[in-house]
Amino acid sequence: xxxxxxxxxxxxxxxxxxxxxxxxxxxxxxxxxxxxxxxxxxxxxxxxxxxxxxxxxxxxxxxxxxxxxxxxxxxxxxxxxxxxxxxxxxxxxxxxxxxxxxxxxxxxxxxxxxxxxxxxxxxxxxxxxxxxxxxxxxxxxxxxxxxxxxxxxxxxxxxxxxxxxxxxxxxxxxxxxxxxxxxxxxxxxxxxxxxxxxxxxxxxxxxxxxxxxxxxxxxxxxxxxxxxxxxxxxxxxxxxxxxxxxxxxxxxxxxxxxxxxxxxxxxxxxxxxxxxxxxxxxxxxxxxxxxxxxxxxxx
Amino acid sequence: xxxxxxxxxxxxxxxxxxxxxxxxxxxxxxxxxxxxxxxxxxxxxxxxxxxxxxxxxxxxxxxxxxxxxxxxxxxxxxxxxxxxxxxxxxxxxxxxxxxxxxxxxxxxxxxxxxxxxxxxxxxxxxxxxxxxxxxxxxxxxxxxxxxxxxxxxxxxxxxxxxxxxxxxxxxxxxxxxxxxxxxxxxxxxxxxxxxxxxxxxxxxxxxxxxxxxxxxxxxxxxxxxxxxxxxxxxxxxxxxxxxxxxxxxxxxxxxxx
Numbered sequence: 284x285x286x287x288x289x290x291x292x293x294x295x296x297x298x299x300x301x302x303x304x305x306x307x308x309x310x311x312x313x314x315x316x317x318x319x320x321x322x323x324x325x326x327x328x329x330x331x332x333x334x335x336x337x338x339x340x341x342x343x344x345x346x347x348x349x350x351x352x353x354x355x356x357x358x359x360x361x362x363x364x365x366x367x368x369x370x371x372x373x374x375x376x377x378x379x380x381x382x383x384x385x386x387x388x389x390x391x392x393x394x395x396x397x398x399x400x401x402x403x404x405x406x407x408x409x410x411x412x413x414x415x416x417x418x419x420x421x422x423x424x425x426x427x428x429x430x431x432x433x434x435x436x437x438x439x440x441x442x443x444x445x446x447x448x449x450x451x452x453x454x455x456x457x458x459x460x461x462x463x464x465x466x467x468x469x470x471x472x473x474x475x476x477x478x479x480x481x482x483x484x485x486x487x488x489x490x491x492x493x494x495x496x497x498x499x500x501x502x503x504x505x506x507x508x509x510x511x512x513x514x515x516x517x518x519x520x521x522x523x524x525x526x527x528x529x530x531x532x533x534x535x536x537x538x539x540x541x542x543x544x545x546x547x548x549x550x551x552x553x554x555x556x557x558x559x560x561x562x563x564x565x566x567x568x569x570x571x572x573x574x575x576x577x578x579x580x581x582x
Numbered sequence: 583x584x585x586x587x588x589x590x591x592x593x594x595x596x597x598x599x600x601x602x603x604x605x606x607x608x609x610x611x612x613x614x615x616x617x618x619x620x621x622x623x624x625x626x627x628x629x630x631x632x633x634x635x636x637x638x639x640x641x642x643x644x645x646x647x648x649x650x651x652x653x654x655x656x657x658x659x660x661x662x663x664x665x666x667x668x669x670x671x672x673x674x675x676x677x678x679x680x681x682x683x684x685x686x687x688x689x690x691x692x693x694x695x696x697x698x699x700x701x702x703x704x705x706x707x708x709x710x711x712x713x714x715x716x717x718x719x720x721x722x723x724x725x726x727x728x729x730x731x732x733x734x735x736x737x738x739x740x741x742x743x744x745x746x747x748x749x750x751x752x753x754x755x756x757x758x759x760x761x762x763x764x765x766x767x768x769x770x771x772x773x774x775x776x777x778x779x780x781x782x783x784x785x786x787x788x789x790x791x792x793x794x795x796x797x798x799x800x801x802x803x804x805x806x807x808x809x810x811x812x813x814x815x816x817x818x819x820x821x822x823x824x825x826x827x828x829x830x831x832x833x834x835x836x837x838x839x
Contacts, residue, residue, distance in 0.1 A: 387641070461678035465740070468636060469691040469747055470668040479694065484681050577681050577729070 310557065317551035329544035335551070341515035341526070343535060343545045350548045352555070354515040358432070358525030362507055365436020365521060366443050366500040371493060373440070374448035378492075382455035383477050394452065401445035409509035412438030417510060424522055430512035432521045438506045447496035454488020454571075455481060457578060487574030494567035498560040504529040528556045587612035587751060587781040588633060593647035595628055595637065602628050604809040606647075608800055612750075615773060615782045617792035617818065620802035621833070625810025626785040629802070630753050633783065634670040635663060651751070668695075670751040671744035676760050677736035679728035679743075684711075684720050687728045687739055691747035706746050714742035715772050734765025741772065752776065754784040758791065770795045789834055793822050801830045 319326045330350050340349040377397060381390045416437050417429040424433070458481050466476040482489070512524025513534065532549050539546045588610040595603040603625040610616050618626045628637060635656060637643045648655045656666055668691070679687050688707040697703060707724075711717040716738040720731070728739055737757060744752055754773075758766040773782055773795055786792050792799055799822070800815040814821060814830045825831045 459678070461674055461676060462680060464636065464639065465672075465674065465678045465680070465743075466690070466694075467639065468634060468667055468672040468674075469694070469743065470664045471690075471694045472664060475694045479690070480680055 313550055313554050313557060317547055317554045319547045320551050323547075326544045326547050330548045330551075335548075339517060341531070343539075343548070348545060350544070352528075352552065354517045355526055355528045355531055355552070357517050358511065358515065359501055359527040359529075361432040361521055361525050362435040362439055362511060362527055363497060363500040365433055366439035367493065367497060369437055369440035370443035370447055370496055370500075374444045374492070374496070375451050375489065378448050378451035378455055379477060379482075382452050383473070383481060397448050398445050400441060403441070405442060405503060405505040406509070408438055408441050409506040412506065412510040420522075426522045428512055428522075428524050430510050431523055432511065432525045435507045435511035435525070435527075436521075438510050439500045439503055442503055442506060443496040443500050446499050447492040450492030450495060450571075451485075451489050454485040454492065454574065457488070457575065458484045459578060484578060485574065487570040487577070491567040491570040491574075494563050494570070498563040498567075501527075501563075502529055502556065502560050504533045508533055528552050532556075584611040584613055586610065587652065588783075589648075589650040589653075590632075591648040591650065593629075593632060593645070593649065595625070595632060595646075596644040597640075598642045601807065601809040603632070604805065604811045606810075606812050608812060608815055610781065610783060611798065612781045613777055613779065614797040615777050615784060615795055616798045616800065617796035618783065618785045618800050618802060619787075619789060619792045619833075620810070620813075621804075622787075623808070623810075624802040624804050626802055627755055628810065630755055630783060630785050631672075633751070633753055634667050634672055636667075636672065668747045669749055670753060671747065671749035673737070673740050673744060673752065673754045673757045675756045677733055677740055679731070679736050679739050681727065681729060683725045684728045684731070684739060685724040688742050688746050690743060695747070710742040710746040711739075713745050713776070714738045715768065715775075716742055732765070734761050734768060737761060737765070737769060738772065741769075741776075745776075749780065751781045751783065754782065756785055756787060759787060766791070789822075793818060801825075801827075801833065803829055803833070 320330055320332070321327070329348060334350050335352045338349060338351040339353055340351050341354050342349040374397075377393065381393050385393065412434060413430075417434045420426065420431070420434045420437070421429045462480055462484060463476055466480045467473070471479065507527045508530040511527060511530060513526045513530060514524035515526040515531070516523060532553055535545070536549055539549060586609045590606055590608045590610075593603060593606040594601065606629060618629060620626055631637045632645060633649060633656075637645065645657060647657075649657060651666070651670065654661075680690060682690070685707055688710050689703050692703050692706060708717065708721075711720060716735060719735060720739075723730075728736065731739060737760075741752075741757075758769045761769065770791065773784070776782060777797075784792075784796065796818045798816065799818040801813045801821065802810050803813045804810050814825060814827045816826075821830065822834055825834065
């Protein structure tokens with residue numbers, strides 16, 4: 284019996300460490316491939332930090348390749364912002380509805396449906412956006428290009444909503460019933476209780492939900508590749524076509540010459556994206572843990 | 583005997599089809615402490631929560647009969663629940679301060695009433711904390727989190743929070759069951775002070791506590807269908823020294839419960 288327990292323990296911890304080690308190895312691999320940006324004098328001539336962050340153009344193919352990250356960063360921020368602005372009120376609103384106001388039966392219908400959204404392959408969402416959302420956006424804003432940051436942002440919102448909704452819902456549900464009862468027993472209405480007790484108590488979890496939605500929006504590739512227009516440009520308008528970091532990597536990595544400055548640059552972009560989403564995820568998990576501790580009364 | 587504050591008449595409470603409380607009739611005198619005692623599951627808490635209509639937060643609860651507060655039936659359809667719950671405050675079994683500052687916990691009831699006057703709020707917060715015998719311990723850290731207080735302090739904070747909305751009746755659902763003996767005695771002292779001004783109804787598991795602190799005692803027990811019913815009600819001294827019902831005697835002498 285004890286031997287069995289031991290074997291189970293070893294197998295499970297082995298599996299867990301494989302997962303952790305893989306993440307570390309992925310990071311190490313990407314970092315290693317992007318190192319020539321700092322150390323290889325040939326590559327440094329074409330691709331270095333000054334070019335990445337202080338020039339304005341991304342034109343990797345041509346007589347004189349240009350590797351500025353700025354249009355890609357601007358593009359990523361634009362679609363992410365639109366996605367969050369669209370997704371946040373919808374996900375938080377539905378989370379408040381199902382956690383606080385909906386009768387249990389209705390909740391048991393709505394929650395799985397929203398969560399099922401995350402099972403839609405992003406290529407399908409992209410296709411839907413290409414055919415439907417793009418036309419709406421064009422009809423409403425009379426844009427020259429159907430494919431722009433607003434279209435991509437709306438499509439991304441569908442990918443963000445299930446994540447943000449689920450985490451917000453869970454956060455609202457972990458607010459102890461005693462707190463709500465205390466508020467109601469003091470003469471607060473249901474709505475006052477939600478605004479003044481439930482939401483503040485769950486705020487950490489709600490922020491975590493927003494953060495993870497943000498990370499999802501920044502990292503999503505297929506949707507933006509299909510509907511953002513893929514034009515690397517720096518403009519203020521959200522109705523211009525944009526190109527994001529992940530879409531750039533996906534579109535160009537297949538064609539690039541191994542070991543070239545372009546190749547190294549794409550890996551460096553990947554490293555940047557990985558670091559950003561990793562940091563966002565990490566902050567989110569800290570927030571979640573802190574909220575839970577606070578609600579349990581530890582500090 | 584004092585004037586009657588709450589008069590319960592033929593109260594039945596159902597959870598779905600299950601009858602949890604059967605035909606309770608009971609008068610609660612004002613400015614006194616009435617203790618509800620009885621074994622677990624006999625409907626003590628359900629009874630208490632019927633007095634400020636907190637049972638309605640649960641689905642499928644049905645209430646029959648009348649609860650008269652100053653002669654007015656609180657189960658009539660035109661009753662405003664917000665006003666009712668301000669008049670009939672509640673302290674819960676486990677201290678449940680909001681994850682806010684000490685000050686904001688006490689100010690909560692005022693803020694939701696829309697009171698904005700800063701001086702007025704500060705004044706009421708101080709007064710309520712003084713009445714709850716907590717002021718001296720927290721006056722220098724009013725803006726620290728309420729969760730940093732000890733359990734006993736948290737429970738007194740919850741009492742202060744109720745006092746701030748100026749209730750007439752305070753319901754206490756085993757308010758000391760999560761506290762150590764010293765904190766418990768402090769809560770009991772506080773209750774004795776508060777009964778000068780408020781009508782207090784307390785549910786307790788602890789018979790010594792009921793005997794120590796209350797003026798009147800009601801003994802609840804379940805019947806063969808597990809429905810809670812009132813066995814005996816009267817002056818605490820009589821209930822504990824010469825109970826009329828043998829079941830009461832059995833319970834207080836520790837034969838079951």
